[in-house]
Amino acid sequence: MSKLCIGKIVKAQGLKGDVKIYPYTDLSMFEDLKSIYVGEETDKSNIEHMRFYNNMVYIKLENSNDRNQAEALCGNEIYIDKEEANVQSGEYLVDDLLGVKVLLDNGQDMGEIIDIANFGSADIITVSGKYGKWQVPFVEDIVQTIDLENNIIIFFKKRFDEVKI
Numbered sequence: 001m002s003k004l005c006i007g008k009i010v011k012a013q014g015l016k017g018d019v020k021i022y023p024y025t026d027l028s029m030f031e032d033l034k035s036i037y038v039g040e041e042t043d044k045s046n047i048e049h050m051r052f053y054n055n056m057v058y059i060k061l062e063n064s065n066d067r068n069q070a071e072a073l074c075g076n077e078i079y080i081d082k083e084e085a086n087v088q089s090g091e092y093l094v095d096d097l098l099g100v101k102v103l104l105d106n107g108q109d110m111g112e113i114i115d116i117a118n119f120g121s122a123d124i125i126t127v128s129g130k131y132g133k134w135q136v137p138f139v140e141d142i143v144q145t146i147d148l149e150n151n152i153i154i155f156f157k158k159r160f161d162e163v164k165i
Contacts, residue, residue, distance in 0.1 A: 003037060003079040004095065006030070012070035013058055019070050021057040021078060029086050030057050039076035096148055102127045104157040105144050110134070113153070134164040 007023040007030075023030065030052070035044035038061070048060040064070050085093060094116045102110040111129020116138070118124070123138040136142060136155070142163060145154040 002082045004082045004085055004093065005077050005079050006036075007057065008077045009038070009073045009075065011074055012067050015067050016060065017064035017066055017070045018058055018060045019064065019073055021059060023055070023057055027052055027055065027057065028088075029080075032086060033080065033084070036061075037079040038073055039078075092146070092148070097125070097153075099151070100148065101152050102129070103152060103154045104160055105154055106157050108157070110155075110160075136160060136164050 006025045007021040009019045010022045011020045012018070013020045030050065033047055033050070035046045036059075037043075038045050045061040045063055048062050050057065050059045052058070061073075064073060082093070082095070087093060097113050097116060100113050102113060104110060109129065110131065111127050111133075113125050114128045114133075115126040116123055117126075121137075124135050125138045127134050127136060142155050142159040143153060144156050145152070147153070
């Protein structure tokens with residue numbers, strides 16, 4: 001079973017073992033979680049309670065009962081089983097898009113997705129292929145088809161040419 005990294009424990013919060021998590025994903029990924037993996041642990045840690053404040057996540061794990069135990073968790077990334085990911089229709093995990101072949105609607109092979117970054121208004125994908133390397137916003141009016149079963153994304157050529165960097 002593969003794991004998905006969803007955040008990092010950045011500090012202890014309070015005296016009762018709570019920790020503050022910097023999320024790497026939308027907060028919706030955390031909403032229904034009952035347990036997480038902390039760092040390289042192979043056993044899950046159960047979540048006693050969770051709250052959200054200022055785009056951060058605060059959780060109390062059942063095996064963290066005081067500030068010292070919480071501080072020992074700081075710096076660890078947290079993971080969930082990939083199958084537990086709360087992915088809505090029209091949303092995709094970065095892991096699922098990396099390595100996907102990019103074609104234009106005229107059939108031209110532009111290469112594959114090698115990186116995805118977010119600079120605010122939209123995700124920016126980096127495509128690398130035999131014609132070079134480009135960055136393109138990953139938005140609806142550029143993407144014609146996303147077919148992850150066949151590992152292909154098709155872009156509208158006209159829009160791709162207009163916005164590629």
